Amino acid sequence: MSSRFITFEGIDGAGKSTHIASLTARLAAQGEVVSTREPGGTPLAETLRGLFLHSGMDPLTELLLVFAARRDHLQKVIEPALAAGKTVLCDRFTDASFAYQGGGRGMDLAVLSTLEQWVQQGRQPDLTLWFDLPAEVAAQRRAAAREADRFEQQDLEFFERVRAGYAARAAAAPQRFARIDASLSVAEVAAQILAVMEQRGW
Numbered sequence: 001m002s003s004r005f006i007t008f009e010g011i012d013g014a015g016k017s018t019h020i021a022s023l024t025a026r027l028a029a030q031g032e033v034v035s036t037r038e039p040g041g042t043p044l045a046e047t048l049r050g051l052f053l054h055s056g057m058d059p060l061t062e063l064l065l066v067f068a069a070r071r072d073h074l075q076k077v078i079e080p081a082l083a084a085g086k087t088v089l090c091d092r093f094t095d096a097s098f099a100y101q102g103g104g105r106g107m108d109l110a111v112l113s114t115l116e117q118w119v120q121q122g123r124q125p126d127l128t129l130w131f132d133l134p135a136e137v138a139a140q141r142r143a144a145a146r147e148a149d150r151f152e153q154q155d156l157e158f159f160e161r162v163r164a165g166y167a168a169r170a171a172a173a174p175q176r177f178a179r180i181d182a183s184l185s186v187a188e189v190a191a192q193i194l195a196v197m198e199q200r201g202w
């Protein structure tokens with residue numbers, strides 16, 4: 001099996017974490033799988049994650065921090081795993097920067113594109129599963145499930161802008177993106193993911 005780079009995206013509370021473990025188990029039957037996340041995935045990037053999620057900072061600092069974490073993660077974990085023919089599952093990647101820092105915070109998308117090129121040197125996911133649902137539904141799920149971090153405390157308008165940011169990225173890369181209707185039940189979401197994987201012969 002040749003390498004695959006699969007990312008999971010969507011607003012907080014969309015249900016990504018619920019499905020990553022079962023997909024990891026399914027793909028592990030076909031070859032070695034590395035399951036990782038952003039920001040994070042290396043000791044340095046996990047340290048940056050803690051600051052990113054819990055310290056106040058201006059939007060440009062936030063953007064630079066997440067791309068610094070991404071660079072370390074790509075160099076030390078993602079690229080070596082793909083070079084070894086492994087499957088990499090990553091909970092969030094650069095689409096999240098376009099959605100949250102671009103859509104949510106209003107950062108200049110041209111700056112984001114430049115950082116994307118510098119940091120990734122052409123690397124893009126082979127498949128992005130986009131868990132899409134209204135911000136209000138995601139907020140209800142989060143409220144029932146956990147304490148909010150710095151991002152999860154944002155209002156519904158912020159998350160609708162993030163959602164629109166994802167929609168714009170999906171429209172720009174329709175071959176890479178698979179939109180999952182994440183407002184449905186856990187079983188229905190799992191069935192949609194399975195259908196996407198089967199379409200690709202995975």
Ligand SMILES: Nc1ncnc2c1ncn2[C@@H]1O[C@H](COP(=O)(O)OP(=O)(O)O)[C@@H](O)[C@H]1O
Nearest residue numbers: 012013014015016017018141145184185186189
């Ligand atoms: N399809 C679904 N329908 C209803 N609740 C869900 C669904 N998927 C996940 N949940 C619940 O919503 C909450 C957030 O899900 P989670 O997987 O942590 O989202 P994310 O990782 O995208 O932030 C959890 O309590 C989870 O059990």
Ligand SMILES: Cc1cn([C@H]2C[C@H](O)[C@@H](COP(=O)(O)OP(=O)(O)O)O2)c(=O)[nH]c1=O
Nearest residue numbers: 012038039066092093096097100101151152
């Ligand atoms: C990767 C990335 C994440 N984020 C945000 C989105 C999430 O609110 C937060 C952490 O993501 P996540 O790991 O999904 O958090 P949790 O496990 O608590 O659901 O970081 C950005 O703003 N930009 C980025 O580039």
